[in-house]
Amino acid sequence: MPLDRDLLTTTKSLECSLKGGTTSDVRRVCADFQRAASKFYEVHECLIRVLAAGPLRIREHSATELFGDYNPETMLIQIWRRTAVRKEITSFGTFLTTLCHELDFSSREQPDLGRRWPSPALS
Secondary structure (H helix, E strand, C coil): CCCCCHHHHHHHHHHHHHHCCCEEEEEEEEHHHHHHHHHHHHHCEEEEEEEEEECEEECCEEEEEEEEEECCCCCCEEEEECCCCCCCCHHHHHHHHHHHHHHHHHHHHCCCCCCCCCCCCCC
């Protein structure tokens, strides 16, 4: 995580809200994190929707969980706070990595800005 006070503060708030907050608490802190990250990396903000359990994709020989996605047409990030299979709270590390990944993907859709996020996530 970069040494940015706003990012560090909202990251700690995000961890606390995931462990004991409601979905609306997590949604609010995700929006705060996204604002701080967008300001720090000088990229546009997008909408974030925090949902309950993620979808399970079943194929012939496998099943995969989706933790988040980004829709470039609506500029909307969807992120799930519970796992698809066990319906457990997604671990903080997985949730933060997914959020950063989707924010990174959304910034790539902004041709005027180029890529300013570090890779592979905020590290």
